[in-house]
Amino acid sequence: xxxxxxxWQQKALAIAPKFxxxxxxxxxxxxxxxxxxxxxxxxxxxxxxxxxxxxVNIISSALQFVGTWALPNxxxxxxxxxxxxxxxxxxxxxxxxxxxxxxxxxxxxxFSYLAIxxxxxxxxxxxxxxxxxxxxxxxxxxxxxxxxxxxxxxPSGPWCFVARNPPGCENxxxxxxxxxxxxxxxxxxxxxxxxxxxxxxxxxxxxxxxKKQKQNMSLIGKxxxxxxxxxxxxxxxxxxxxxxxxxxxxxxxxxxxxRIIQTIRKSIHFPTLIIGVILVSFDGCxxxxxxxxxxxxxxTVSSKNEADSNHALxxxxxxxxxxxxxxxxxxxxxxxxxxKREDKPFSIFDGTSNTRRPSSIWAAxxxxxxxxxxxxxxxxxxxxxxxxxxxxxxxxSL
Numbered sequence: 001x002x003x004x005x006x007x008w009q010q011k012a013l014a015i016a017p018k019f020x021x022x023x024x025x026x027x028x029x030x031x032x033x034x035x036x037x038x039x040x041x042x043x044x045x046x047x048x049x050x051x052x053x054x055x056v057n058i059i060s061s062a063l064q065f066v067g068t069w070a071l072p073n074x075x076x077x078x079x080x081x082x083x084x085x086x087x088x089x090x091x092x093x094x095x096x097x098x099x100x101x102x103x104x105x106x107x108x109x110x111f112s113y114l115a116i117x118x119x120x121x122x123x124x125x126x127x128x129x130x131x132x133x134x135x136x137x138x139x140x141x142x143x144x145x146x147x148x149x150x151x152x153x154x155p156s157g158p159w160c161f162v163a164r165n166p167p168g169c170e171n172x173x174x175x176x177x178x179x180x181x182x183x184x185x186x187x188x189x190x191x192x193x194x195x196x197x198x199x200x201x202x203x204x205x206x207x208x209x210x211k212k213q214k215q216n217m218s219l220i221g222k223x224x225x226x227x228x229x230x231x232x233x234x235x236x237x238x239x240x241x242x243x244x245x246x247x248x249x250x251x252x253x254x255x256x257x258x259r260i261i262q263t264i265r266k267s268i269h270f271p272t273l274i275i276g277v278i279l280v281s282f283d284g285c286x287x288x289x290x291x292x293x294x295x296x297x298x299x300t301v302s303s304k305n306e307a308d309s310n311h312a313l314x315x316x317x318x319x320x321x322x323x324x325x326x327x328x329x330x331x332x333x334x335x336x337x338x339x340k341r342e343d344k345p346f347s348i349f350d351g352t353s354n355t356r357r358p359s360s361i362w363a364a365x366x367x368x369x370x371x372x373x374x375x376x377x378x379x380x381x382x383x384x385x386x387x388x389x390x391x392x393x394x395x396x397s398l
Contacts (some may be wrong), residue, residue: 009270013158014068014078016274017281021064022282028054028061031288044124049111049132050291053104057284063090064281067158075155091153091160092144092246092348099187105248106194109134109201112241116234117207143187152180158277162187167354174270178224190255195248207236243290251283 005013032054040048063070071080082090111125118124142249145286147153157161162184212234252382255276261269 005268005270005362009274010078011369011395012274013277017064017277018066020278020281020285021061021067022214024060024282025061025065027283027288028057031291032058044122046115046131049104049108050287052133053101054134054287055282056101056104057287058103060094061281061284063094063097063159066090070160071155074379076251077155080155083132083348087155087160088148088151088153093157093163094146095147095153095187096140096144098280099143100136101191102191102248103140103194104132105244105287109198109205109241112237112244112250113201113208115237116205116212120237139190147183150183152183153384157273163397167267179277188256188259191252195256195350197310198245202241230284240290243293245382247283247286247290251279251286253279255280297370302371 003005032051035041035047035051042051068077068079070082070086071077072082072084073080074272111128114128115125150398151160151165153160154165162180164180254272258269258272258276261272
């Protein structure tokens, strides 16, 4: 493949991914440390999925930064200073990391759909967590090992990947390792399948949110307020899924197109190749940006929701009674509108809620009004005991 590239094209491919790979490596490492230092976030399925995906991203970013240094010196590629062994190791690990990362990326819209459908119940979501990892890890490992054993890992642009050797051998049938068309098509089919899955799940998430919006239109009173909170969370998760969906196409779209063109034409299309290489090298930065963006979006949305909830709660009868006849415990009880930032209800994004289950927020909200009524009844009872009603037979002393 390298013989078909000019010297300047080789130089561009060798240097272009290093800057993005270094930034991705640094940002992914920082975010992993940040997640591990927060026990609440480590306890949530969403953050654990992101944690594994970022770990895989560190592997791919490190290999991208090494780039052509691992290529055999006799390949003639710019900065090539490795051996056949280093090329095989780099290609095998890189195939695993790229396939696994793309599958995790594709399944995040599926997780968003399940989160909305399960009403953000962490216990229910944990049942699906093993299946995410079973889907995203075994097949990439098997595919990478098979490719490495059969010698399919050869210089491919700025690093070693699945490629024929020597370059152009597919035209005369003199490839050193035989035909690998089936292996390439199998991996491309896997990638395309998960791309389709991401498309289906993002559409399903939008339809589900819209369906819940229509169902909530008939609710009134307290149920409408509670479902309003859930609906806001569902809308935020829908945005999250859309961001990851866009990041998937942005980072891997050009690489997939370049690989398909190369497979069909049996030649390199350099413009799509160089763009794909640059975008793939920045995938860690893009992933971290989307992850932090959803958390920042959550803070803005939750602040607005709390202001709206204060207005809605003030219309309840018991709230009016509390304002008219404040009890002694009112000064000690924390009201919903005065929660600190770490107690905001959209805890699926930053994991800082003090409750272990998001649904307990709604339970506390529902019980709060009932407890207040019972407190008022108890206070009236104690008042009657202290000042018993006067009987009409009771005589007053002057």
